[in-house]
Amino acid sequence: MNNIDKVNDKKTENDSELSEFDEKHVWHPYTSLSSPIPTYHVVSADKCLLRLDDGRELIDGMSSWWACCHGYSHPHLIEAVQKQLHTLSHVMFAGIRHDPATVLCKRLKGMLPKGLNNIFLADSGSVAVEVALKMAIQYQSARNPGRTRFLTVKGGYHGDTMAAMSVTDPGSGFSSEYQCYIPRQYFIERPSIPFHGEWKDSAMLPLENFLKEHHHEIAAFILEPVMQGAGGMYFYHPQYLVRAREICSRYDVVMICDEIATGFGRTGRMFACEHAGITPDIMTLGKGLTGGMMTLSAVAVTDRISEGISLSPSRVLMHGPTFMANPLACAAANGSLDLLLYEDVCSQTSHIEKVLYDGLRDLVSCTETVKEVRALGACGVVELRKNVDTVSMQRFFVDKGIWLRPFGNIIYIYPPFIITDEQLRACISAVRELVFLLNDGVQTSQSCFSV
Template sequence: MCSRESQLSRGFLFCLQAMCNWPGEGQHSNAVAVQRALPEVPVVSIPQVPPLSEPLTNWVALKDVADGMSQVLRVMKGEIPGDEEHLQGAKQEVQVEHLQIDQNHLWHPYTSMVKPGRVWSVRSAEGCLIQLEDGRRLVDGMASWWCAIHGYNVPELNAAAANQLGQMSHVMFGGLTHRPATLLAKQLLDCAPEGLTQVFLCDSGSVSVEVALKMSLQYWAMKGKPSKCRIATVQRGYHGDTFGAMSVCDPVRGMHTLFKGALAQQLFAEPPELSTDWSTGDDGFSSMESLLKERHQEVAAVIIEPVVQGAGGMRIYNPSYLQKLRKLCDELDVLLIFDEIATGFGRTGKLFAAEHAQVSPDIMCIGKALTGGYCTLGAAIASEKVSHGVSGPDGRQPLMHGPTFMGNPLACSIAAASIQLLLDGPWHSRVKSIEEQLVRELRPLAAYAEVEDVRVLGAIGVVELKTAPAEPQKLQAALVDQGVWLRPFGRTIYTMPPFVISSEELSRISGAIASVLDAHIPRSAE
């Protein structure tokens, strides 16, 4: 019974239940008891299989075995009705209970517990498709918040996880090391921007930002300049939800304004100018230039998302901004941090977005696609200048940060396999094809009355609306009804799909966006 209910909860349907009985059980057999408990399910009773020492031919010749097997075949042919209707009802009850638990007790990202938004229950995922519990399959245009660059259920990553589980899933990194960590470190340094040489492995992208900020503050404290303790950044930026990361997110238009009074007060310049044509136009650097020239004596570091500002509005800007920023930081003795959590590992058409500007930061933060979407892992990769400075004049000062799951072997093994899979595959041509198709299929949407702008870079496509939808849930549901999974936010409907997406699947995403625009769903409610 328990086994049957367990299988039902996993979505399996039963047309019959076959059971072996022991001699002499009669009306007290398990089969009789199960049949009474489940009258809708045909229960077939077959004599117990004999021990290996006895020939199976005698057992097969028994009348009860023949009758039982005959009944199984009749059920399979549909001559004896099974309990599909009953089982579908039971399955529906399980699903309702599952969603009620979710609604009443699970807190989803950026969601109220009093008035939670609608959620869709997922059974499985394969390739670029998410299968819902109701059987529908959605093309995933989000790569699970930009991390599942290889799609889902990837054989190479499955094998890496299974192999590592057979050795150890975790061991503390304090005083110990292991090959998954050293292999991953070598891979990262081989492909990271020039000059980055020290890898600090941590829990997530947001924590990597925390580590980078602490590195910067400790660097100047060890240099005897503790007054250089502010972080400069730009408006419209987003760097994570932990406390230090929140302090460098946009304090006005960002999602953390409620905590403004409790956060460290950082310095904000105007955002870079939006630009997808990098041959012309102002890059908007003058505001940052003025801020640093005026306040550099109190600035420990500048942190910025290179080329693309993600959750702050999917804003693409000219790489010349980064070239000017690198030069000015060097002149004014300020550290430079690139937040490549969203842009790293090929998303913008370069392995790291810094390559568009051909400059290197002092510290680079990575996460998201690092493990191909399999588990959480991040890293702050620093230059030797930073690591030596943090360690103090005598080299004995430790960086005071050490997460429990730092360097987790399971995560490191999967990350190493993910990076190798990326580098061994045609990732660049795939991203280029995605970019060209998004340009063809999304750019025409700029003609819609609701659309303010359309932007494309690498495997990033953005449709910016003139106003935020009055009913975001209605927009989300309409996209699901079109067979795609997108997560619009603010005024943007955007896609950042897995790199392995087919042209047909990508066209379904573009078509779904066009469809909701045709239906005027983003418009304000009447």
């Protein structure tokens, strides 16, 4: 037995030992080690199914936090990564180019709203937001020195790193522990007219009035276009983006559209900005960029922004992640773009929207429990009147063979684009059953609400 075989032999710990170690020492998202949220042991995944160690299969109704838009183990994505693995798995990007990155950036430029000509490749969604904010600061340092603050809307979420948290709604709970450390930014009321509502120009008054008075302080206005994600899955009217684009241009405020959750077909268009027909100054991309194969994000900017940065005191963008433009990740992203472009993803998401809305809309009759039901693209939302107990609700869904993870007062379905109608209706059926139980006041289900 050689040394590697001896090492592998030591990896045969039984599942109970690993489970105990995980519970005591492995820190999972949004939980504590002293009282951890229970985990479920996934051993494999295929298409829209997660397989647990006990043999159960769960229909993934949330695309692994919105990234696995093509499902799991897609042969085209596996082939793309395997092929790249044998030639170049990683190389630094400073002073070096490689085809997977160049091809990816060229393809993105061809897909993005016209004018977003320049692409910076980063590591994750939060890092992409950090880069976008740094770009806005550097641009303004040359054009309008002294503009160092950011403006955003309430209800938004832009990531968990420090600057990203500073433009995330402080009332969301994501940044409350760190308010004494993160920069103070400005927040205005979120767009007041829902996606399918009747547009009124008065909805722009908060933005109009704020920038009229404070534009000399503001480097950029950042928001999630059309759909706010982790801030509550709220869908607002596309005309807000049209008017915001006009107002930002008037005051030379950089407009940043965070498309990390909304991009690549999720809202029924390839990019959510297309609902409004606008081009922001900066756009952030992530999640579905690689189809969930590995982490990668991108920041796309107009020539005006890149030229402005070149005139800033440092002359260059001061950011260079170690794993920037990792060739494996770029190969996965190119594979994901293949699927997005050639499988008519927008038709898929439009169909999913119809199935979701048809299956969920009558839940508004549960007036004691449900505040609103809405659907846009491949996202269906039931907004409740009370906050949920995530652990209890997640256990309920797992028992039904479904993987959903509610948060706040939101139960939502955010499935892979390849989900079958049968699987999607199974997710809908589980949500309906839970809501009806809650609304009927069944004692065993009351624990699903937070107290």
